[in-house]
Amino acid sequence: MGLAVKRGKAATIRDVAERAGVGVGTVSRVINNSPTVHAATRQRVQKAIAKLNYSPNPMARHLSLGKTMQIAVIAPFFTRPAFVERLCGIEGVLAQTPYDLIVYNVETPEKRDFCFREVPQRKRVDGVLILSLSPRPEDVERLAQSEVPVVLVDVNAPALTGFNRVVVDDVAGGRQAVQHLLDLGHRRIAYLSDFLDGPFNFTSSRDRLEGYRQALKLAGIPFRPDYHSQGAHNRSEAHRLTSQLLTLAERPTAIFAASDTQATGVLEAARSLGLRVPEDLSVIGYDDIELAEYLQLTTIRQCLVESGKRGAQLLLRVLAQPPAVPVQESMVPELVVRQTTAPRAQAEKEGATVTAIAPGA
Amino acid sequence: MGLAVKRGKAATIRDVAERAGVGVGTVSRVINNSPTVHAATRQRVQKAIAKLNYSPNPMARHLSLGKTMQIAVIAPFFTRPAFVERLCGIEGVLAQTPYDLIVYNVETPEKRDFCFREVPQRKRVDGVLILSLSPRPEDVERLAQSEVPVVLVDVNAPALTGFNRVVVDDVAGGRQAVQHLLDLGHRRIAYLSDFLDGPFNFTSSRDRLEGYRQALKLAGIPFRPDYHSQGAHNRSEAHRLTSQLLTLAERPTAIFAASDTQATGVLEAARSLGLRVPEDLSVIGYDDIELAEYLQLTTIRQCLVESGKRGAQLLLRVLAQPPAVPVQESMVPELVVRQTTAPRAQAEKEGATVTAIAPGA
DNA sequence: CTGTTAGCGCCTTCAT
DNA sequence: ATGAAGGCGCTAACAG
Numbered sequence: 001m002g003l004a005v006k007r008g009k010a011a012t013i014r015d016v017a018e019r020a021g022v023g024v025g026t027v028s029r030v031i032n033n034s035p036t037v038h039a040a041t042r043q044r045v046q047k048a049i050a051k052l053n054y055s056p057n058p059m060a061r062h063l064s065l066g067k068t069m070q071i072a073v074i075a076p077f078f079t080r081p082a083f084v085e086r087l088c089g090i091e092g093v094l095a096q097t098p099y100d101l102i103v104y105n106v107e108t109p110e111k112r113d114f115c116f117r118e119v120p121q122r123k124r125v126d127g128v129l130i131l132s133l134s135p136r137p138e139d140v141e142r143l144a145q146s147e148v149p150v151v152l153v154d155v156n157a158p159a160l161t162g163f164n165r166v167v168v169d170d171v172a173g174g175r176q177a178v179q180h181l182l183d184l185g186h187r188r189i190a191y192l193s194d195f196l197d198g199p200f201n202f203t204s205s206r207d208r209l210e211g212y213r214q215a216l217k218l219a220g221i222p223f224r225p226d227y228h229s230q231g232a233h234n235r236s237e238a239h240r241l242t243s244q245l246l247t248l249a250e251r252p253t254a255i256f257a258a259s260d261t262q263a264t265g266v267l268e269a270a271r272s273l274g275l276r277v278p279e280d281l282s283v284i285g286y287d288d289i290e291l292a293e294y295l296q297l298t299t300i301r302q303c304l305v306e307s308g309k310r311g312a313q314l315l316l317r318v319l320a321q322p323p324a325v326p327v328q329e330s331m332v333p334e335l336v337v338r339q340t341t342a343p344r345a346q347a348e349k350e351g352a353t354v355t356a357i358a359p360g361a
Numbered sequence: 362m363g364l365a366v367k368r369g370k371a372a373t374i375r376d377v378a379e380r381a382g383v384g385v386g387t388v389s390r391v392i393n394n395s396p397t398v399h400a401a402t403r404q405r406v407q408k409a410i411a412k413l414n415y416s417p418n419p420m421a422r423h424l425s426l427g428k429t430m431q432i433a434v435i436a437p438f439f440t441r442p443a444f445v446e447r448l449c450g451i452e453g454v455l456a457q458t459p460y461d462l463i464v465y466n467v468e469t470p471e472k473r474d475f476c477f478r479e480v481p482q483r484k485r486v487d488g489v490l491i492l493s494l495s496p497r498p499e500d501v502e503r504l505a506q507s508e509v510p511v512v513l514v515d516v517n518a519p520a521l522t523g524f525n526r527v528v529v530d531d532v533a534g535g536r537q538a539v540q541h542l543l544d545l546g547h548r549r550i551a552y553l554s555d556f557l558d559g560p561f562n563f564t565s566s567r568d569r570l571e572g573y574r575q576a577l578k579l580a581g582i583p584f585r586p587d588y589h590s591q592g593a594h595n596r597s598e599a600h601r602l603t604s605q606l607l608t609l610a611e612r613p614t615a616i617f618a619a620s621d622t623q624a625t626g627v628l629e630a631a632r633s634l635g636l637r638v639p640e641d642l643s644v645i646g647y648d649d650i651e652l653a654e655y656l657q658l659t660t661i662r663q664c665l666v667e668s669g670k671r672g673a674q675l676l677l678r679v680l681a682q683p684p685a686v687p688v689q690e691s692m693v694p695e696l697v698v699r700q701t702t703a704p705r706a707q708a709e710k711e712g713a714t715v716t717a718i719a720p721g722a
Numbered sequence: 723c724t725g726t727t728a729g730c731g732c733c734t735t736c737a738t
Numbered sequence: 739a740t741g742a743a744g745g746c747g748c749t750a751a752c753a754g
Contacts, residue, residue: 060731
């Protein structure tokens with residue numbers, strides 16, 4: 001029964017002060033448990049607070065304090081597993097702090113520009129986490145001079161060394177993936193990625209391509225443009241691209257997909273074409289999202305949750321004490337061998353051109 | 362470049378007023394584009410704003426307005442696909458409004474209680490969306506009397522009819538799932554769900570069980586307690602439970618899993634035991650998450666994204682104009698037949714045999 | 723049309 | 739130890 005509660009209008013600090021017969025200052029001190037308040041007084045105030053069901057207005061408090069107690073995370077396509085996992089890491093650490101988490105999902109260049117322009121501004125939020133999105137030159141300056149601390153996660157653009165960030169070495173990851181395939185005896189290795197020159201300019205796919213090329217070069221295998229196909233980041237597109245790759249005159253014996261999600265499309269296409277994985281085709285993904293384990297997909301693990309966690313922790317640290325020089329944390333990806341890759345020797349019936357069997361089965 | 366920009370301290374409305382030689386009121390009017398301001402004046406003010414790189418302090422504005430322009434969503438296990446999809450729907454509609462989205466992830470009863478207690482309070486946020494979490498009696502009263510509008514999504518507790526909400530009929534969904542199996546000739550049908558009496562008291566699994574029982578009863582099949590197994594909501598646990606079900610003396614010929622995620626565990630277990638799906642075992646899931654299509658999983662679709670969308674829209678509507686009587690929107694689930702269910706008799710036939718995507722091994 | 727002023731609710735000196 | 743008052747930045751009357 002809310003007898004003492006004035007319905008319709010929430011109690012303010014003044015109401016409490018009045019009811020407790022003290023000044024607002026004292027109430028404020030009690031709220032922020034300042035030690036300089038008499039025990040008896042504190043009691044009375046707390047009783048009044050309870051009676052009035054009072055709780056301080058965050059807005060007012062923050063205005064006064066000059067802080068918002070909110071942290072923004074700007075993430076592209078936040079429903080994609082990789083981002084969900086990073087978000088999870090971020091949420092996990094923020095949940096143990098007084099900071100609230102505001103999510104900005106960007107799926108269009110316009111939204112991205114809007115976020116880069118508006119979010120890191122003024123006292124909107126106390127800090128910003130940016131996932132995978134590369135600020136454009138015009139944004140860089142603004143961000144750099146922004147009053148609010150920014151931490152980049154999974155953004156590898158070389159021009160951004162002035163920022164606090166946690167990165168994982170995608171070049172190394174790409175190298176590892178391809179090296180694994182090479183070690184298994186494969187020489188016709190294709191790389192399937194999203195558009196390298198898309199509007200979002202993600203650095204990861206490009207870096208992984210670089211790693212792919214490096215590994216190939218080291219093995220003395222020339223780069224074949226027709227073994228690199230680009231397309232939208234989703235299963236069906238990957239399926240389509242893979243079908244093309246697998247009907248090439250000299251079809252690849254292994255495919256390196258730039259993400260696990262795309263790898264599922266590769267698997268699907270292989271199935272439609274009647275190719276067995278890994279006997280006829282080796283497939284390696286990237287990310288090691290949860291699904292990968294279920295599919296027994298060989299992949300490159302980049303500890304997504306962990307990267308989110310570290311990004312959030314870094315931001316917290318920066319918030320507590322701005323570092324003199326930008327902090328950069330690096331993480332190394334790791335090969336996880338499961339069951340979609342196998343030695344090339346198993347598939348000695350090469351040269352055979354694949355003719356599409358009835359798809360869908 | 363940034364000559365006019367006082368570094369270190371952001372410009373306030375007063376700075377702008379001063380620089381433009383007008384009063385703060387006028388600046389405020391320009392900001393909120395009030396029509397009652399002379400064109401020339403407006404020009405000067407806007408120039409000053411640009412020059413000073415001014416943008417209003419949201420905190421201050423909101424304090425003054427008495428609104429926060431923020432909406433909270435309280436969701437359990439927000440990394441689970443079903444919640445991600447609902448979140449996606451919510452984000453999608455909120456992105457087109459001036460509201461920011463604050464996410465509260467609850468994974469423990471403590472966190473839930475905290476959220477129910479603190480979040481819907483005062484002027485923390487303008488509105489709250491609660492996903493799948495049933496407020497306990499003590500929360501109900503607080504929520505009901507809360508100054509901030511609340512919309513429940515996917516919460517079917519009967520005692521909550523006083524709330525605005527969008528629900529999907531889980532009883533009907535369960536019925537449909539089982540009816541589909543019955544239509545295929547199955548009579549030994551098991552139900553695999555998460556703990557019905559867990560700390561979160563999700564209504565969905567319980568309602569689906571009810572649907573399961575109704576369908577069975579209608580078909581004249583008695584309910585067998587040993588055909589209902591409960592466990593944690595994850596693949597490995599579902600795997601374990603399924604193994605038990607499938608080694609029962611009279612093993613079920615079909616399993617209805619309370620979620621697609623759990624269905625994957627069922628599939629996995631069947632595979633381990635050398636049972637073919639759907640020839641030896643029919644499997645139906647629930648939710649129709651994205652993965653379901655890839656796995657060719659027969660399931661009950663409940664339009665997750667759509668439900669999030671409608672929840673957000675409802676909240677927006679309530680915000681704009683509080684309804685006299687609580688609004689309740691219902692959605693009906695829909696059977697999606699794919700390839701993990703088949704007639705019970707098909708074991709003998711030799712039809713188009715399709716195995717759900719299975720890892721090598 | 724526009725300047726002035728009084729809050730919004732809270733925190734923080736500054737006296738007492 | 740505590741009360742009073744100024745200020746955080748902005749909006750919304752109220753006078754001109």
